[in-house]
Amino acid sequence: MPPILESLLKIAVLIGGLMTAAAYLVLLERWIAAWVQDRLGPNRVGVPLTKIRLFGLGQPVADGGKFLTKGEFTPGHVDKILYFLAPMAIFVAAIAAFAVVPLGSVVLPASWGVGEPVRLAVAPGLDVGMLYIFAVGSVAVYGVVLGGWASNNKYSFFGAIRSSAQLISYELPLGLGILGVVLASGSLRLDNIIIEQARSGTWNALVQPLGFVVFCVAAFAEAGRLPFDLPEAEQELVGGYHTEYLGVKLMMYMVSEFLHMVLAAFLIVILFLGGWHFWGLTGSAEAVSWPVALLRAIVLLAKVMGAIFFFMLARWSWPRFRYDQLMEVAWKVMIPWGLINVVAVAAWMEYGVQLARPWNLSAAQGMAVVGWGVLLLCWLATTIIDPTASGNRPRRDLSANDNCLE
Amino acid sequence: MLDPRHILILAVLLGAVGLWLMLPRGGARGRAVGTVLGIVALGLWFSQSHGLGQWTADGMFFVLAAIAVVAAVGTVTSRNPVYCAIWFGLSLLGAAGLLLLVGAQFLAVATVLVYAGAILVMFLFVLMVAQPEGKASCDRMSWEAGISAAAGIAMVGVLSVAIGGVLAPSCPAMPPIVPPTQEELAAGVLDPHQVARLGGELFGRRLIAVEIAGTLLLAALVGAAVIVNQFSGRRHDGQSREQ
Numbered sequence: 271m272p273p274i275l276e277s278l279l280k281i282a283v284l285i286g287g288l289m290t291a292a293a294y295l296v297l298l299e300r301w302i303a304a305w306v307q308d309r310l311g312p313n314r315v316g317v318p319l320t321k322i323r324l325f326g327l328g329q330p331v332a333d334g335g336k337f338l339t340k341g342e343f344t345p346g347h348v349d350k351i352l353y354f355l356a357p358m359a360i361f362v363a364a365i366a367a368f369a370v371v372p373l374g375s376v377v378l379p380a381s382w383g384v385g386e387p388v389r390l391a392v393a394p395g396l397d398v399g400m401l402y403i404f405a406v407g408s409v410a411v412y413g414v415v416l417g418g419w420a421s422n423n424k425y426s427f428f429g430a431i432r433s434s435a436q437l438i439s440y441e442l443p444l445g446l447g448i449l450g451v452v453l454a455s456g457s458l459r460l461d462n463i464i465i466e467q468a469r470s471g472t473w474n475a476l477v478q479p480l481g482f483v484v485f486c487v488a489a490f491a492e493a494g495r496l497p498f499d500l501p502e503a504e505q506e507l508v509g510g511y512h513t514e515y516l517g518v519k520l521m522m523y524m525v526s527e528f529l530h531m532v533l534a535a536f537l538i539v540i541l542f543l544g545g546w547h548f549w550g551l552t553g554s555a556e557a558v559s560w561p562v563a564l565l566r567a568i569v570l571l572a573k574v575m576g577a578i579f580f581f582m583l584a585r586w587s588w589p590r591f592r593y594d595q596l597m598e599v600a601w602k603v604m605i606p607w608g609l610i611n612v613v614a615v616a617a618w619m620e621y622g623v624q625l626a627r628p629w630n631l632s633a634a635q636g637m638a639v640v641g642w643g644v645l646l647l648c649w650l651a652t653t654i655i656d657p658t659a660s661g662n663r664p665r666r667d668l669s670a671n672d673n674c675l676e
Numbered sequence: 677m678l679d680p681r682h683i684l685i686l687a688v689l690l691g692a693v694g695l696w697l698m699l700p701r702g703g704a705r706g707r708a709v710g711t712v713l714g715i716v717a718l719g720l721w722f723s724q725s726h727g728l729g730q731w732t733a734d735g736m737f738f739v740l741a742a743i744a745v746v747a748a749v750g751t752v753t754s755r756n757p758v759y760c761a762i763w764f765g766l767s768l769l770g771a772a773g774l775l776l777l778v779g780a781q782f783l784a785v786a787t788v789l790v791y792a793g794a795i796l797v798m799f800l801f802v803l804m805v806a807q808p809e810g811k812a813s814c815d816r817m818s819w820e821a822g823i824s825a826a827a828g829i830a831m832v833g834v835l836s837v838a839i840g841g842v843l844a845p846s847c848p849a850m851p852p853i854v855p856p857t858q859e860e861l862a863a864g865v866l867d868p869h870q871v872a873r874l875g876g877e878l879f880g881r882r883l884i885a886v887e888i889a890g891t892l893l894l895a896a897l898v899g900a901a902v903i904v905n906q907f908s909g910r911r912h913d914g915q916s917r918e919q
Binding site for chain 1 (some may be wrong): 758759762765781782785786788789792793794797798800801804805868870871872
């Protein structure tokens with residue numbers, strides 16, 4: 271197969287899979303929301319013109335059709351070009367990030383005439399896959415900022431300002447959380463990071479729990495999911511940065527938000543939960559025959575579904591942060607934690623072997639002891655110092671003027 | 677048939693005039709003419725650049741190069757600062773694509789990450805917050821349009837002549853540059869350990885330069901904090917005096 275054809279095939283499968291997944295994840299999210307709130311949820315849309323309901327599986331198709339057939343109305347007060355470009359920017363960025371997400375690699379049967387193992391990723395040759403995801407993710411901020419600005423609406427603009435500040439702030443803990451993993455595995459390639467975990471048999475979350483916590487919180491914030499969905503904040507900002515959007519453009523924003531969540535789930539699983547590795551099931555060789563490759567893909571996707579399920583449950587478990595609390599969590603808690611994690615991992619990589627020898631621990635055990643110890647210490651220190659408490663005290667400059675209102 | 681060097685000079689001159697016409701100089705005179713001249717100049721320049729590669733085989737290079745150049749012109753000729761920033765971002769994406777094309781993956785990704793992802797978003801942030809009520813006329817004008825256009829195009833001209841050997845192998849200004857072989861690339865930018873080597877270089881031999889740059893940024897940050905605090909302090913004083 272010529273390489274260009276292979277790439278096109280992979281891209282087609284990827285985009286088709288992602289779009290379908292996004293549509294049905296919306297349905298899943300509504301089901302889970304209904305389950306959490308003890309109601310039935312969407313269960314009626316099935317085959318049109320019949321009484322077959324199919325548990326509501328027709329709902330995404332109906333939703334998509336509704337979005338597509340809405341009138342393409344452009345408000346008169348918007349900046350036409352940017353209003354048009356912004357949803358495309360975020361949509362392209364959301365899809366492009368998946369180009370380096372690896373599903374493993376497979377050796378095809380010899381009768382197919384393909385000698386080399388096929389890597390199940392669109393851009394398998396990119397050595398800096400982790401940074402690429404970051405770069406593309408930072409381009410996604412444009413979609414939010416420009417959409418809010420081009421809408422020429424105060425609510426949209428507030429949403430955009432909040433959102434960009436939030437996304438930029440949480441990029442730092444996200445990067446710090448990744449740094450520990452990159453240090454430990456010595457590569458920026460996602461498939462190498464998985465293989466490293468499979469070889470040692472210890473998932474990064476077990477030995478770097480602090481990095482895992484920091485990365486998860488930052489990933490929630492980057493995906494704009496509750497409790498970090500300040501950019502939208504329906505109750506205060508009408509709809510946030512996409513207040514003025516409708517039809518296909520609104521759908522692009524919605525799908526992009528879902529894809530961000532899916533990407534965050536993939537990254538959590540790949541970086542910290544072992545990717546396709548599961549003890550006793552998948553082995554640790556780099557390229558395997560297709561049954562094992564299929565098993566690996568299933569394990570990976572099952573883990574990703576688990577992470578997505580966690581995202582969706584979290585949505586109904588915590589109230590939204592206040593904006594200043596959101597920023598304080600990023601700058602006063604998450605970034606110091608991330609820095610401490612990086613320092614701990616770096617110190618362990620440098621001196622770990624000598625430290626572990628007298629205690630008769632293996633490298634992974636010693637790393638886990640250090641990691642959990644650091645997590646405990648950080649937790650205690652944060653609880654005692656409580657850097658976010660000041661935000662809840664009444665502001666002195668305001669309370670002095672309270673009488674003015676009366 | 678003209679001498680390739682004459683065509684290059686013609687392209688540079690046309691480009692200078694076109695750029696000057698396109699720059700926002702207070703009025704809207706001759707922007708269309710300037711655009712046409714600029715496109716003609718770009719076409720002439722590219723027509724003499726067959727030394728850089730074949731149109732068909734290296735089509736991606738020419739597409740990305742054209743995007744980078746056109747976006748760069750858009751950056752300096754737009755009237756709305758927000759659009760300037762967007763064009764600048766597009767230009768960076770084109771440049772990053774060029775870097776990716778020659779295999780410098782880390783540089784390409786870092787360009788997008790640092791410039792387009794962090795710095796430019798900050799620009800946009802400031803531009804949007806700073807201009808809630810329309811734009812001041814001084815923001816919409818290019819000062820010293822003639823000198824800027826001449827300087828920019830002179831730069832392009834000097835570079836064109838300097839790498840004339842690459843642009844048009846028939847002009848004998850310089851021996852043609854030999855592109856690196858596959859083995860050299862594999863040992864250089866395509867090496868999987870390239871990022872680790874770069875990090876070692878930055879934090880080993882060039883540690884002091886990196887630290888000085890970091891300290892400079894920290895100083896700028898402290899300066900910004902001082903300026904902000906100065907304003908908020910003044911406001912508090914005013915309030916206390918009223919009481």
